Amino acid sequence: xxxxxxxxxxxxxxxxxxxxxxxxxxxxxxxxxxxxxxxxxxxxxxxxxxxxxxxxxxxxxxxxxxxxxxxxxxxxxxxxxxxxxxxxxxxxxxxxxxxxxxxxxxxxxxxxxxxxxxxxxxxxxxxxxxxxxxxxxxxxxxxxxxxxxxxxxxxxxxxxxxxxxxxxxxxxxxxxxxxxxxxxxxxxxxxxxxxxxxxxxxxxxxxxxxxxxxxxxxxxxxxxxxxxxxxxxxxxxxxxxxxxxxxxxxxxxxxxxxxxxxxxxxxxxxxxxxxxxxxxxxxxxxxxxxxxxxxxxxxxxxxxxxxxxxxxxxxxxxxxxxxxxxxxxxxxxxxxxxxxxxx
Numbered sequence: 001x002x003x004x005x006x007x008x009x010x011x012x013x014x015x016x017x018x019x020x021x022x023x024x025x026x027x028x029x030x031x032x033x034x035x036x037x038x039x040x041x042x043x044x045x046x047x048x049x050x051x052x053x054x055x056x057x058x059x060x061x062x063x064x065x066x067x068x069x070x071x072x073x074x075x076x077x078x079x080x081x082x083x084x085x086x087x088x089x090x091x092x093x094x095x096x097x098x099x100x101x102x103x104x105x106x107x108x109x110x111x112x113x114x115x116x117x118x119x120x121x122x123x124x125x126x127x128x129x130x131x132x133x134x135x136x137x138x139x140x141x142x143x144x145x146x147x148x149x150x151x152x153x154x155x156x157x158x159x160x161x162x163x164x165x166x167x168x169x170x171x172x173x174x175x176x177x178x179x180x181x182x183x184x185x186x187x188x189x190x191x192x193x194x195x196x197x198x199x200x201x202x203x204x205x206x207x208x209x210x211x212x213x214x215x216x217x218x219x220x221x222x223x224x225x226x227x228x229x230x231x232x233x234x235x236x237x238x239x240x241x242x243x244x245x246x247x248x249x250x251x252x253x254x255x256x257x258x259x260x261x262x263x264x265x266x267x268x269x270x271x272x273x274x275x276x277x278x279x280x281x282x283x284x285x286x287x288x289x290x291x292x293x294x295x296x297x298x299x300x301x302x303x304x305x306x307x308x309x310x311x312x313x314x315x316x317x318x319x320x321x322x323x324x325x326x327x328x329x330x331x332x333x334x335x336x337x338x339x340x341x342x343x
Contacts, residue, residue, distance in 0.1 A: 031123030053144030085156030127251035
């Protein structure tokens with residue numbers, strides 16, 4: 001019998017290809033491989049192998065053919081690089097299916113599947129978000145990407161924060177929705193109590209239709225009806241590697257004493273569903289204050305945790321504006337004067 005959730009993937013893959021993206025597997029280290037959708041200029045037409053960007057492309061003007069004399073169009077390789085990092089319930093192309101289209105014509109898009117999602121796997125026992133961030137950074141390095149803007153949702157937001165913290169040379173800006181800098185004991189306890197869940201594993205890794213319906217109910221502002229067949233197909237399609245994903249959830253937890261907000265060099269944009277029940281808007285406001293003047297917050301009304309799915313136009317509009325601002329010539333000049341590097 002056809003799995004309707006899996007059946008949409010060939011269409012999504014076709015749309016990705018039409019947008020100029022191609023799937024590749026990047027070996028990070030022996031036993032660790034990350035599956036990523038990348039701009040097609042990374043893939044050799046003759047051999048199908050990876051073709052890294054030259055000169056450590058950072059989204060500036062150094063790589064690829066020179067623009068036309070009239071300056072109308074830049075070569076694809078000279079566009080700014082944007083990395084989209086998915087959440088816990090689905091792999092990259094499913095998570096960002098309503099968002100990649102508006103970015104593909106303006107940016108070089110990289111959409112990785114984090115380890116134990118999609119086709120990405122590792123033999124390492126490390127299940128921390130730091131390891132996920134390290135693998136994303138190493139994959140981008142193998143592709144020749146020296147500078148990028150990172151966009152993270154939920155679990156991907158936590159990985160994005162780690163990436164920005166540990167690799168300020170790589171991450172120019174960070175956009176986050178429905179996430180926290182670190183899942184401390186107090187944040188986890190308060191969240192589970194508010195949602196009536198015994199643990200994050202019980203909430204995020206449901207095994208029954210009832211559990212999946214509860215998860216979708218708290219994730220969305222609008223109450224949407226789906227037939228039970230859809231829920232059954234979703235459980236089969238989206239919750240593979242259950243043991244490893246349980247370990248990933250355990251790897252997220254950190255003590256309150258270790259959960260201090262680091263100082264970020266990047267500009268950070270928080271785009272939040274005002275009706276988010278998982279990480280509510282008040283938590284986002286508090287996080288904005290802790291992150292300081294380099295952080296801004298935009299609330300999206302009538303949207304929950306899955307705001308990029310519920311209200312993709314509103315989400316895309318704010319994301320597009322932020323990415324345009326951090327990649328403007330004026331912003332790059334200011335970053336260079338402040339010692340933030342050039343691109």
